[in-house]
Amino acid sequence: xxxxxxxxxxxxxxRMQDDFLSAVRSFGASDCAFAxxxxxxxxxxxxxxxxxxxxxxxxxxxxxxxxxxxxxxYRSVNFLIDQILLRTGxxxxxxxxxxxxxAASQSRPDSPYEGRYSHKKAACLSGLGSMGLSGLFVHKAxxxxxxxxxxxxxxxxxxxALPAGEVSAVNSAAKSAIPFRHECAKCGLCAxxxxxxxxxxxxxxxxxTCSEWMKKEYQSIGRGSVCGICMAVCPLSx
Numbered sequence: 452x453x454x455x456x457x458x459x460x461x462x463x464x465x466r467m468q469d470d471f472l473s474a475v476r477s478f479g480a481s482d483c484a485f486a487x488x489x490x491x492x493x494x495x496x497x498x499x500x501x502x503x504x505x506x507x508x509x510x511x512x513x514x515x516x517x518x519x520x521x522x523x524x525y526r527s528v529n530f531l532i533d534q535i536l537l538r539t540g541x542x543x544x545x546x547x548x549x550x551x552x553x554a555a556s557q558s559r560p561d562s563p564y565e566g567r568y569s570h571k572k573a574a575c576l577s578g579l580g581s582m583g584l585s586g587l588f589v590h591k592a593x594x595x596x597x598x599x600x601x602x603x604x605x606x607x608x609x610x611x612a613l614p615a616g617e618v619s620a621v622n623s624a625a626k627s628a629i630p631f632r633h634e635c636a637k638c639g640l641c642a643x644x645x646x647x648x649x650x651x652x653x654x655x656x657x658x659x660t661c662s663e664w665m666k667k668e669y670q671s672i673g674r675g676s677v678c679g680i681c682m683a684v685c686p687l688s689x
Contacts, residue, residue, distance in 0.1 A: 467608035471542075475501060478538040479531050481597070482590070484577035487612045492568055493551050495603035497612055500570070500577040501535055503528050505596040505682075513683040515646070522673030525598070529555040532600035539602055548606035555600045564658040570599035584635035584642065585681040586656030594688035595681070641681035650681065 468485075475483040481504040488498045509524045532555035540550035553568045571588040575581055580590040587595040635641075642650040647664030649657050666675035682688075 465611070468611065471606075471608055474542050475499070475535065475539050478535045479503065480535050481593075482579060484574075484579050485609055485612050486573075486577045487609075487614045488573075488576060489614075491603045492553070493549075493603065495549060495551060495605050497604050497606065497609040498568075498573045498577060499539065499602040499604060499609075500574040500579055501532060501539070501600040501602070502574065502579055502590060502593075502597045503532055503535070503600075504590075504593050505598065507596065507688070510596055510679065510683050510688075513679045515680070517669055517672050517677045517679050519672060521679055522677050525673070525677050525679075528598045532598055536600045536602050540604075543604050543606045546606060546608070548604050548608075550602055550604040550606075553601040553603075555598060564662065568601055568603075570601050573601040574599050583685065583687070584639065584652065584655055585645075585650055585685070586658065586661075587682060587685075589635070589685075589687055595685050596688050635687070638686060640684050640686065644684045645681055 472483050480501045482502040483499065485497055485499045487496055491498060505528060506524060509518075509520055512518050513521055533552070536552040536555075540552055543550045553566060553570065555570075557566055559565055559567060571582060574588050574590075580588055583589040583595055585595065588597065588599060589595050590597045639652045642652050645661075646668070647660050649660035649664065651657070661678070665678050669675045669678065
């Protein structure tokens, strides 16, 4: 049976974590979670995943192609996420911790379809949701209508965080570090509606096909960097 000291320490840590999550939400996050990871950047052991919910009214206007309004919204939310991550990092630094942020939307020069760390992976391991057939992250409440950001830290207040493999939302039987939401394959609507033919019900998304189609077809809308059709048609959105 836990000692009184251990129970006090657990309650104290839990209060610190609640204060942390409240602070991140006050910075503009719609949802936030964290987990202990084995591959944290700069040797930092805790991954903090931040989600900002997109506007349903704006996403619902996407019909066959992206809109100028969606492109502006996409950029604005990315900017907000970067600001949330910065403010969160400063909050942690004021408490003696180190932090490192991963940009909301920034690819690596050596790998144009990947960032420094996968936001989707961090979000899945933190328990915010799972992966969809479309290659989009599917939030447990809002489906794919979210944008993500990631921060790594060594803050002692997160010391009670579960290892990523023990997070309740992660399927422990899954071989992949990013669990797949299998009911997506039963729907397949994103694959049917993708104008690029970039989504296969068996193999999922081919990122290169998706990217090349956007650059070719939507250059006049957001410089060919956004689409959103698969997100707009997904029935897992609330």
